[in-house]
Amino acid sequence: MVATLDTYFEVENIIQLPDSVVFNVRLNPYCPIYEGHFPARHIAPGVCQIEMIRKCAEQICGKRLIINYLKQCKFLKLITPDTHSHLKIILNVSPAENIYHVKADIIDNDNELCVNLTAEMTPQTFNEN
Amino acid sequence: MFPLKKGKEIETLIAQREPIVMVDALYDYAENEADTGLTITQENLFCDGQQLTETGLIEHIAQSASVFVGYKAWLAGKPIAMGYIGEVKKFKLNTLPKIGQEIQTKVKLLHEVMGLLLMEAQTFVNGQMIVNCQMKLFLNPA
Numbered sequence: 001m002v003a004t005l006d007t008y009f010e011v012e013n014i015i016q017l018p019d020s021v022v023f024n025v026r027l028n029p030y031c032p033i034y035e036g037h038f039p040a041r042h043i044a045p046g047v048c049q050i051e052m053i054r055k056c057a058e059q060i061c062g063k064r065l066i067i068n069y070l071k072q073c074k075f076l077k078l079i080t081p082d083t084h085s086h087l088k089i090i091l092n093v094s095p096a097e098n099i100y101h102v103k104a105d106i107i108d109n110d111n112e113l114c115v116n117l118t119a120e121m122t123p124q125t126f127n128e129n
Numbered sequence: 130m131f132p133l134k135k136g137k138e139i140e141t142l143i144a145q146r147e148p149i150v151m152v153d154a155l156y157d158y159a160e161n162e163a164d165t166g167l168t169i170t171q172e173n174l175f176c177d178g179q180q181l182t183e184t185g186l187i188e189h190i191a192q193s194a195s196v197f198v199g200y201k202a203w204l205a206g207k208p209i210a211m212g213y214i215g216e217v218k219k220f221k222l223n224t225l226p227k228i229g230q231e232i233q234t235k236v237k238l239l240h241e242v243m244g245l246l247l248m249e250a251q252t253f254v255n256g257q258m259i260v261n262c263q264m265k266l267f268l269n270p271a
Contacts, residue, residue, distance in 0.1 A: 004174065005175070032148055033149055033174065035148065036145050046187075047214070050183075050187065067183040068221075070183075075216065
């Protein structure tokens with residue numbers, strides 16, 4: 001069986017606020033990625049938090065996005081899916097010419113900031129393959 | 130280039146295991162830098178369609194840094210450490226690599242203090258730079 005990230009997380013609900021969008025998500029502690037990250041202790045890979053932010057931003061824009069420039073992404077607290085599977089992703093997506101400025105925070109169920117990201121994303125053009 | 134370590138041998142240098150091993154060759158090592166590689170296969174966890182995603186590239190760079198640290202530890206006869214990404218900064222993407230291509234990465238250690246490493250990385254396909262970034266990595270004993 002080929003392992004995928006399709007089962008990594010689920011969006012439980014989305015709340016539209018005046019200047020941001022909040023995604024309440026639930027990590028799947030049984031996602032096959034944890035077999036290797038790490039065998040002795042399950043820790044959500046930092047890159048998978050970036051991928052969740054991208055997928056949520058895509059949902060806001062209604063477009064497939066590419067991260068062209070990741071200005072900064074800080075990982076402030078490890079996320080362990082066995083004990084902290086509920087996360088809040090707070091997104092601010094502002095469109096500019098051909099790009100989206102994306103700012104995001106991920107907060108865990110202890111109300112602690114785990115991830116803080118600032119990036120530029122562009123809609124993917126399908127000239128590949 | 131004949132690698133110093135390749136395939137499953139990489140698992141002696143890092144704490145990650147399948148399905149998330151994102152380095153399959155260590156080509157060169159010096160005191161403050163290392164050259165690594167990964168051939169992108171269809172089964173790669175971070176592939177989307179025919180391409181490796183940006184987050185796959187970031188994970189490959191983070192594990193390249195871990196391979197550098199792991200090889201250094203191996204030379205010194207010390208155990209390997211678990212590495213976590215503390216920060217990714219100034220990640221600039223030119224193009225995404227495709228299935229079948231080999232990506233090659235040069236990681237350089239800029240600074241090290243108390244288990245926190247500041248690294249700089251450049252990734253190439255056929256000699257063309259496709260991405261560069263800075264990264265902070267935290268090390269914990271495995």
